[in-house]
Each structure stands twice: as structure tokens, then as C-alpha cells.
Amino acid sequence: MDLSVFLTVNLNHKNFILLFCFTTLLCLGQTRSQNKLAPNIVFIFSDDHATNAISAYGGLFEDLAPTPNIDRIASEGALLENALCTNAICGPSRASVLTGKYSHVNGYYKNYKGGVFDNKQWTFPQALKASGYETALIGKWHLASEPVGFDYYKYHISKGQQGFYWDPIYNDNGRKITEKGYATNLTTDFALDWLDSRDQNKPFCLLLQYKAPHREWAPDIPYKNLWDSIQMPYPETFDDGYKGREQTAGSTEMTMDYFSRQDMKMTPPNDLSKQKKRKWLHYGFKPGQIVSPSKDLNPQQVRQWKYQRYIKDYLATVKSVDDNIGRVLDYLNANGIENNTIVIYSSDQGFFLGEHGFFDKRFMYEEALHMPFVVRYPGVIQAGTVSDAIISNIDFAPTLLDMAGVATPDAVQGQSFYPILKGQRPKDWQKSMYYHYYEYPYYHRVQPHYGVRDQRYKLIHFYYDMDLWEFYDLKKDPMELNNLMGKKAYKGRIKKLKSELYRLKKQYGNELSLEELKYITETDFGGLESKNK
Numbered sequence: 001m002d003l004s005v006f007l008t009v010n011l012n013h014k015n016f017i018l019l020f021c022f023t024t025l026l027c028l029g030q031t032r033s034q035n036k037l038a039p040n041i042v043f044i045f046s047d048d049h050a051t052n053a054i055s056a057y058g059g060l061f062e063d064l065a066p067t068p069n070i071d072r073i074a075s076e077g078a079l080l081e082n083a084l085c086t087n088a089i090c091g092p093s094r095a096s097v098l099t100g101k102y103s104h105v106n107g108y109y110k111n112y113k114g115g116v117f118d119n120k121q122w123t124f125p126q127a128l129k130a131s132g133y134e135t136a137l138i139g140k141w142h143l144a145s146e147p148v149g150f151d152y153y154k155y156h157i158s159k160g161q162q163g164f165y166w167d168p169i170y171n172d173n174g175r176k177i178t179e180k181g182y183a184t185n186l187t188t189d190f191a192l193d194w195l196d197s198r199d200q201n202k203p204f205c206l207l208l209q210y211k212a213p214h215r216e217w218a219p220d221i222p223y224k225n226l227w228d229s230i231q232m233p234y235p236e237t238f239d240d241g242y243k244g245r246e247q248t249a250g251s252t253e254m255t256m257d258y259f260s261r262q263d264m265k266m267t268p269p270n271d272l273s274k275q276k277k278r279k280w281l282h283y284g285f286k287p288g289q290i291v292s293p294s295k296d297l298n299p300q301q302v303r304q305w306k307y308q309r310y311i312k313d314y315l316a317t318v319k320s321v322d323d324n325i326g327r328v329l330d331y332l333n334a335n336g337i338e339n340n341t342i343v344i345y346s347s348d349q350g351f352f353l354g355e356h357g358f359f360d361k362r363f364m365y366e367e368a369l370h371m372p373f374v375v376r377y378p379g380v381i382q383a384g385t386v387s388d389a390i391i392s393n394i395d396f397a398p399t400l401l402d403m404a405g406v407a408t409p410d411a412v413q414g415q416s417f418y419p420i421l422k423g424q425r426p427k428d429w430q431k432s433m434y435y436h437y438y439e440y441p442y443y444h445r446v447q448p449h450y451g452v453r454d455q456r457y458k459l460i461h462f463y464y465d466m467d468l469w470e471f472y473d474l475k476k477d478p479m480e481l482n483n484l485m486g487k488k489a490y491k492g493r494i495k496k497l498k499s500e501l502y503r504l505k506k507q508y509g510n511e512l513s514l515e516e517l518k519y520i521t522e523t524d525f526g527g528l529e530s531k532n533k
Helices: 001-011 011-039 068-075 090-099 126-131 183-197 272-284 299-335 393-404 488-507 514-522
Strands: 040-046 078-080 134-139 153-155 169-172 173-179 205-209 341-347 373-376 385-387 432-437 450-455 457-462 468-473
Touching: 040 299, 040 393, 068 299, 068 341, 068 373, 090 126, 090 393, 126 134, 126 205, 126 393, 134 183, 153 183, 183 205, 183 299, 299 341, 341 393, 432 488, 450 488, 457 488, 468 488
Parallel strands: 040 205, 040 341, 078 385, 134 153, 134 205
Antiparallel strands: 078 373, 153 169, 169 173, 341 373, 432 450, 450 457, 457 468
């Protein structure tokens, strides 16, 4: 019978209740059917992985330390050349990825001085869960508060939520558990176990998040001596003299001079307590395994010795990440779900691999600003796609929701770049991005700064203990060695970019006074909430 006729003839109280139950079940059935066709999502996220350490992006280590499994995602899908971080430090970047909002909006400005993510606010995993996805977080969380929006989580809780490389301690859905083994391998084990146990009638979203290649760069046993017989090449800017940038790039604690004994896996001092010596074992070496550099070396040779220790350990931890990504890709294939599964690999920001003599991140300079981002979605994203569109980490959340067919709230500041992945860049797509770093002086004494970057130029304002500007022409000076601020030939371009910077600050609601910015830097929680009460 036609539904309208049925309603007309039979709409009494009893039949209305029956009809309501019938249509509700029908809608639930349709939702379940639609959800079953929705794409699965495996979002693999590491910590401090520089694009220069991924062979798909090229660079110094392309042949010496290839990453075939990350490259496989790129070759079978898309690679973004300009995925850029809005605040290049671990926790704040992760908060922006989850919320699609800048640090000054989601409230998580910095790691140091008690930074805690407000887990009551909206995140994209919550939206996916509400739409019928089964969700899981496994690995590094690093946001201090408990994860919300996940059916299951198991994350590092040791060492300030950084986690140990060896025998890491996890929060397993509220239980504290110490696991024996190497963190990168273990985290993948737990992720594959969860995939085996998930509800097969639901699409899933798995956030698989590795500690590596974060400091202290402890390699797995098979890779500890992988490159002992060779000397790694030095970046062209390794001996940067910081001309024109003496007070900014030239006044930090990010050079090889600040490498610690732990970083270099050296013998602990004799006066170190037994408890602290035991803690050193978590860094992946035995006391006495590495001796200090020869006293006959000059200062430059010592810097080079430290760099060789650093870069070999760093790349060895990346090797394990790539191996385990291969395990995940093989699992998806073996279980017949790869064709309906979006696989993404990214990292919370870039990292300096000796460029400008640095390690760590924080600066708006290219090596720290660039995030790796490769994605595969068979049948939707054409294999071998490469895009130079400017993407920010606040754009990740709306893009994932768009790919899953889930609406994004208006309050989210980012925008979906899903059309770009499909080869259809919108005409009004953003031509520039806004950056802001707040944490000072801990760690590494990088001055707070904000700036704007477009396809060719970059303008940065350092403001806490100074009032200095830097301007770069990335086409002529991709290594950012020549600060062109004040050069007559660029006066008009600098004025134009400064106007764009102020436009973006207004667009994103970050027109704070210098007093307010200093308050954020100096307070434990990093926000203006208590001051405004």
C-alpha cells in the first residue's frame, strides 16, 4: 500500500506507534548500510619526522636511508609538498590536527609549563564516532588529558607522556601496563590486534601514533649499527654563520653544542644515582657502550662527531617506523580491506637534521614548518598525485570528515582539501598560511614568533625579548640564509606580505596585544582565561 494512503486510513494511536517503530528501524538499517560502505581510515602519525628523511620527498638521505613503505603510500596515492604546521611543537600541533583550530582557539599553546589539552572540546574522532565509526587511538598521545572520542585507547604515559623506546608504559583503557619490547613494534602489534577484534559491521578510524623519531632516537637492536661503516653527508647549511639572523637563529640552544650525553648514548656520569642509571637503559643502550669523542678533536670535529651519532640514530628509528607501516599495509591487503581504506602518513611537524647546525623544530624555517603528508585512497585518489597547494594542519580534520561523508562544524577554522587530493583545486583555495609559536625559554630558547608564508615569500616577526623581522625569497634562497628585511628591492613585496599577515591574524581571531602575547608565554597554562576572569 502507498505510504500516504496507509497514513490516511490507519493513523490511530496504535498504528502511529507501530509506524514510528517501523520507520525508525528502517532508518537505522539504512544508516548501518551506509556506514558499512563508508571508508575506513588509518591515520598514521609520527613525531618529529622531517620530510628530508623520507625518500619520496628526496633529500640528502634518499639513497642511504630510503623509506619504501611511506613511498608506497605516496606512489599509490598523493604527496603534499606544502603541508605546513601552524605551531611547530608536538602537543600544540596534535591539538590543531584534532580540532581543526589554531592554538589560540583550542587553548593548547605549548608543551612546557603545564600544557593540558581541553578534552571537553570537539574533535574529529568524536564526530566520526557519533556518525557510526568505531574509533581507536594507539601509541603516542602527548596531550596530558584523557583521550575522548575513542572506543579504545592505549597510549604512552611514561616520561611526561613522551614514552620510552624500550619497555614502554601504556594507559590501556584506564589500566597502567608496562610492555616488554621496542615501542614502535609494540604499538603496531597493539594496533593490528585491535583491527582483528573490531566490529566488522562498522567502518573504523584508527589513529596509529608512533613515538619515533622523537628524541632520544634509540634504534631497535637490528639497526643500532646500521651505518657504522659510513659517514653520513652534512647538510649544506651545517656550518651556518647566521649572518643577518644573529639574534634569532644564531641565539638558540638547538646546535650540536647542546647535545647531551644521553642523546649520544654515552657512559652515564659516575655520580649518577642508580635510579637514574636504570632510566638511561630506556634510551636503548647499555652504560659504557659508547665512549666520548677523543680529546684530540677540535671544536668543529666534535660537532661533526655529535652529528654523526645523531643522524644515524635518528634515521635508524625512522627505519623501524617505515618497517611497521609496511606491516599495516600488508595487513590491510591480506584482510581484503585496502580498497575501502584511506591510509595517511604524517607527522606533527618537521625537524632539523643538521640544517643551520640545528636539531629540534619550533622555528618557522622550512625544515620545521613542513609536515610530511602522503595519502592513499584506491579508486578515488589517482596514483602519483602531487600537489604544491598550501595546506595547514588545521585542514586535516575537515578533510578527514569530508572523505568520510561527515559534516564539519562551522567553528572549525580549517577547510577540506579533499578536492585537491582528487585533482580539483578550488579557485579560491588559500594562497598563504599563518604561523605562531609561543613557547619560551624552554626548551632551546627559540624566541616566540609569528609569520606568513605564501608560495614564494615568508615574513616572520620575533617579539618577546626583541622586535625583529625576517623576510625570505624562497625561490632565490630556499635555504633561508639571506634575511632581506630592509632591502629596497623588496620594499613593496614586504609591505604586501605584512598586510596579508595582519589579514590572516584578523581572519583567525589572533589580534592579541604584545602584553597578551607575553602573558601567554609566561603563564603555566599558556592561555588568557584566568587573566580575563
